Amino acid sequence: MRYEGAIYRPPSEAESLILQVTIGCSHNKCTFCSSFKDKKFRLRSFEEVKEDVEEAKQYARYIKKVFIADGDALIIPQKRLIPIVELIKNAFPKLERIGLYGNTKSILKKSVEELKELKELGVGIIYLGVETGDQVVLDRVCKGTVLDKTAEAAKRVKDSGIILSVTILLGIGGVERSKIHAEATGKFLTRIQPDYAGALSVIVVPGTVLAEEVKKGTFEVPNPYMLLEELYTMIENIDADHLYFASNHASNYLPVKGWLPEEKDAMLKAIKHVLQQKDPSMLRPEYMRAL
Ligand code: SF4
Incomplete structure (x- = not known):
């Protein structure tokens, strides 16, 4: 298998064969x-992709899941993506x-029928980085989309029957928009009703525009308890029919997970308890946080 540069995949794809189809x-x-x-x-x-698939075939008896990397492989035009998916399915x-x-853009380039075609061939889950339900923050982080379009994209995935898993980013509104971001994101998740939602917490990576903003003083990272307040507000504002929400990613200070609406109260109670105790030993230590 040939991999170019660092490879990223969602935590739930830990046991998958990673096939790098885009760079x-x-x-x-x-x-x-x-x-x-x-x-x-x-x-x-x-x-190139075929060569990698041929090589991986020797492990075929172990391969139950394949993750197509990199960033947004769904951007591959349907005419090129179908043969790749067929190749994987047959191998x-x-x-x-x-x-x-x-x-949002790559999903909206596909019609519901095209997404259904991918589903028929084995595509079972699409991961979408929503980050925030606050358009002001979305613009500031240069996500390059608007919420109405993201909602349309989410609906398209759901209409196709493919599982929709989204990520949201605690702290990405900075201290300034912390509360607005949390409330708006909870409400946006209610609007799009994904199947899974994973919360990550912002980590300022050197070399990024965000790191420059922190240096200039135009962005202030919320402290751990503010991030927990965000988590609380977000969950509080989600009115879901059937959503698995988790904050167990390594970037978070507190892992909570469960089905909404069934486990909503228990999750809120767990967060409230940590917020009331304000005991740092209840939080994931800084050195163990990672993206
Ligand atoms: S967060 Fe933005 S830049 Fe990074 S992989 Fe996703 S769409 Fe690309």
């Missing part, structure tokens, strides 16, 4: 993100699911 992220402009800064976006050729008889990252 980098087609957007690559978010101020907080350093993931693909060193990569110029391009699609790998079908021949691994025990395959249960193919997953990939999408963004």
